[in-house]
Amino acid sequence: xxxxxxxxxxxxxxxxxxxxxxxxxxxxxxxxxxxxxxxxxxxxxxxxxxxxxxxxxxxxxxxxxxxxxxxxxxxxxxxxxxxxxxxxxxxxxxxxxxxxxxxxxxxxxxxxxxxxxxxxxxxxxxxxxxxxxx
Numbered sequence: 001x002x003x004x005x006x007x008x009x010x011x012x013x014x015x016x017x018x019x020x021x022x023x024x025x026x027x028x029x030x031x032x033x034x035x036x037x038x039x040x041x042x043x044x045x046x047x048x049x050x051x052x053x054x055x056x057x058x059x060x061x062x063x064x065x066x067x068x069x070x071x072x073x074x075x076x077x078x079x080x081x082x083x084x085x086x087x088x089x090x091x092x093x094x095x096x097x098x099x100x101x102x103x104x105x106x107x108x109x110x111x112x113x114x115x116x117x118x119x120x121x122x123x124x125x126x127x128x129x130x131x132x133x134x
């Protein structure tokens with residue numbers, strides 16, 4: 001009998017984080033990131049932790065890198081947002097290693113730095129120029 005990974009693990013993971021002394025907001029954030037990953041796995045017909053492979057982590061990372069940021073009119077997700085998902089998955093793997101003796105991550109997951117469009121707004125150039133130390 002297989003357990004539904006989306007229904008079983010997020011709450012247990014959050015309880016574990018709480019027992020470690022993490023703030024409630026931290027647990028909630030990690031839980032949301034983990035649920036996002038587990039929901040993505042379900043769209044790939046992954047129902048069991050034993051079915052997860054290193055290629056799934058890479059594919060999920062690529063999915064995040066290509067996903068549109070729905071809070072902006074254009075552009076993708078920030079590197080820090082993607083990294084927060086990877087961190088949650090790594091910590092979840094650590095949780096599984098400590099509680100079940102079997103981590104789900106066997107290799108590295110890295111977020112490649114990429115240049116993003118940056119906007120620099122100078123609100124009052126005169127102020128900066130006038131207060132510049134010489």
